Amino acid sequence: KNQVEQSPQSLIILEGKNCTLQCNYTVSPFSNLRWYKQDTGRGPVSLTIMTFSENTKSNGRYTATLDADTKQSSLHITASQLSDSASYICVVRGGGGADGLTFGKGTHLIIQP
Amino acid sequence: GAVVSQHPSWVICKSGTSVKIECRSLDFQATTMFWYRQFPKQSLMLMATSNEGSKATYEQGVEKDKFLINHASLTLSTLTVTSAHPEDSSFYICSARGLGNTEAFFGQGTRLTVV
16 A cells, blocks of 8 residues: 655744654655645645655755655754644655655654743 | 635535535635535545536435536536525535546535524
8 A cells, every 4th residue: 555654743942943854755666755835724745855866856945855765755844943833744756646746744843941 | 636616615604595605716626626525524525516507417316406506617516505594514524626637626615504
């Protein structure tokens, strides 16, 4: 069964600190993996996209990693800001389905001043 | 990236009434649009897929007579929640994909509250 598991479910950190969010998947075949940021009451916005051959990709303070062998990905946020408070969703493309996507439940991140 | 606009951003309606949500692709032609529902702290759940000019394909367990989807043009798809009930209260998100494009772009979502 195609699944995307994210951890932790929620996380609270102080402004300025770093954090790492995890994503494990069992989707097959694998096409790509995206990390999205979803602000409360808004649609998901893509942060990074990684294909099978990519290990690391950065977008500003966001750095995603992918280990296709262990089927794990992480999203590292550096020097967190209050505006980083949001849900971060890991989405894997592949494995069929009408939209070809398998969504994780997301990690709810709260940045405290 | 491509822009997908959803309207309204939020809506409150009375139980038994119908509500229409619009999804527009602003800078590309969307041959396929997807409609999702998201409950608090849950994944996006695909409800249906609409292709321009043809009937929508609904996921298992989604009532097609309750969630009417129309994709009459290459830039607009609508989702109408008919005879809404409080349990239909949720966050509805669309995404749009152009011809030959594997990636879809999300709208900003619509918060529906049925009272």
